[in-house]
Amino acid sequence: MAENGSSGKNTLSIRDNRTGRDYEVDILEGDVIRAMDLRQIKVGDDDFGMMAYDPAYKNTASTRSTVTYIDGAKGILRYRGYPIDQLAERSTHLEVAYLLLKGELPSQSELDDFVHEVTYHTYVHENIIDLMEGFRYDAHAMGMCISGVAALSTFYPEAKDVHNPQARWEQIIRLIAKMPTLAAYAYRHHRGLPYVYPENELSYSANFLNMLFRIGTRDYTPSPVLERALDVLFILHADHEQNCSTTTMRVIGSADADPYSALAGAMGALYGPLHGGANEAVLRMLKRIGSVDNIPDFMEGVKNREERLMGFGHRVYKAYDPRAQIIKRTADEVFEVTGRNPLLDIALELEKIALNEDFFVERNLYPNVDFYSGIIYQAMGFPVEMFPVLFAIPRTVGWLAQWQELLEDDEQKIARPRQVYVGPDERDFVPMENRG
Numbered sequence: 001m002a003e004n005g006s007s008g009k010n011t012l013s014i015r016d017n018r019t020g021r022d023y024e025v026d027i028l029e030g031d032v033i034r035a036m037d038l039r040q041i042k043v044g045d046d047d048f049g050m051m052a053y054d055p056a057y058k059n060t061a062s063t064r065s066t067v068t069y070i071d072g073a074k075g076i077l078r079y080r081g082y083p084i085d086q087l088a089e090r091s092t093h094l095e096v097a098y099l100l101l102k103g104e105l106p107s108q109s110e111l112d113d114f115v116h117e118v119t120y121h122t123y124v125h126e127n128i129i130d131l132m133e134g135f136r137y138d139a140h141a142m143g144m145c146i147s148g149v150a151a152l153s154t155f156y157p158e159a160k161d162v163h164n165p166q167a168r169w170e171q172i173i174r175l176i177a178k179m180p181t182l183a184a185y186a187y188r189h190h191r192g193l194p195y196v197y198p199e200n201e202l203s204y205s206a207n208f209l210n211m212l213f214r215i216g217t218r219d220y221t222p223s224p225v226l227e228r229a230l231d232v233l234f235i236l237h238a239d240h241e242q243n244c245s246t247t248t249m250r251v252i253g254s255a256d257a258d259p260y261s262a263l264a265g266a267m268g269a270l271y272g273p274l275h276g277g278a279n280e281a282v283l284r285m286l287k288r289i290g291s292v293d294n295i296p297d298f299m300e301g302v303k304n305r306e307e308r309l310m311g312f313g314h315r316v317y318k319a320y321d322p323r324a325q326i327i328k329r330t331a332d333e334v335f336e337v338t339g340r341n342p343l344l345d346i347a348l349e350l351e352k353i354a355l356n357e358d359f360f361v362e363r364n365l366y367p368n369v370d371f372y373s374g375i376i377y378q379a380m381g382f383p384v385e386m387f388p389v390l391f392a393i394p395r396t397v398g399w400l401a402q403w404q405e406l407l408e409d410d411e412q413k414i415a416r417p418r419q420v421y422v423g424p425d426e427r428d429f430v431p432m433e434n435r436g
């Protein structure tokens, strides 16, 4: 029932000063109004009606979701209500995947079945190896993986049956299972190494490490610390509500495209350096800075807007990204095994300066998830080209959970934003001989 304001009504009154007319629109849960309610606001009967103008969707809710909650001002992140720090400390990536996809934590037998299903779908068709072989030796791993995921749609034509929950679930399992395999194949191609097939007795992250790093022996055992660290990083990256790549997944999915094609599109968005490509950009930036002594010069360049401090800032978080805090702790554990990454000193000094300088403080620029993850990945032996791929593997879960939610949401339709046309009015075609 209404409880806001002096009138006690949960509505918003709008006066159109062009016409003097008053309108009353409902305020829904989450302090939102329906953009379609604005359409009734017109000057004349043949007017289209009012729209909201919101480039980059800075203030537009595109869905009502139950998957992930973020409070950017307080630095809170929860999956299905569970705080990210509790999940990172006590759960596994596949358990979190189940939670994100199904909405509840699994019982032991539900988890066992889910892990078994994922584990037994890790193999990809041998033709995918031919696809990988077609790439140049220096092809970027993300480009190879995007192509590999898109190619998978041709192997599973039943994936087009997106309104069939059973067919949908099969593709969800396949995608979560096969992403590490594609990623590892891309890496092995890049290194000119033979492909290593999945090992079903290993955990999700241990199998991935095995496919990447095993050379010449059948009994490669990843360090349990690194195996767990990778799993924690996967948990932290599993979902982040309506970000650029998730929105891409939903937009493509809204056309009833199969999930492989939609996910390839989402990966394309993630590849950008302002999004999941930022971890790679951070590493390149730290290498370029080279030493703590060069930081003041670099920071001057940032403040003069010659470049950005990569791994800092976020559209939603205006406080310390809670994922960055957990990653910082994970880094210490990893470095005990791998030795300290010398780039860490530069990163820590950058953070110290940024947290105290007006330019960053005034703009609420704090380290985000990508600031420290690359330093860990590098210490673990991953080349920088693999960093966005390491983001895409766990985010596959979130993309699929959001895609599933979209398809089950009666309010959703094919995504189709409006525009405000500001180009030339109608004019007659000018023959070539009469132009300019």
Ligand code: CMC
Pocket: 240, 243, 273, 274, 275, 276, 278, 302, 307, 308, 309, 310, 311, 312, 313, 314, 315, 316, 363, 365, 368, 369, 370
């Ligand atoms: N370095 C320097 N200045 C910055 C930075 C930065 N990293 N980020 C934002 N600013 C400044 C920006 O110049 C602007 O200043 P002013 O108001 O004076 O013009 C102000 O802060 C607001 O920036 P914005 O670009 O309007 O903010 P946005 O919400 O559109 O962009 C962002 C968010 C993440 C794209 C941006 O902060 C950025 O480019 N960060 C670096 C790239 C990065 O680390 N991306 C990973 C994001 S977290 C992982 C993920 O979810 O993908």
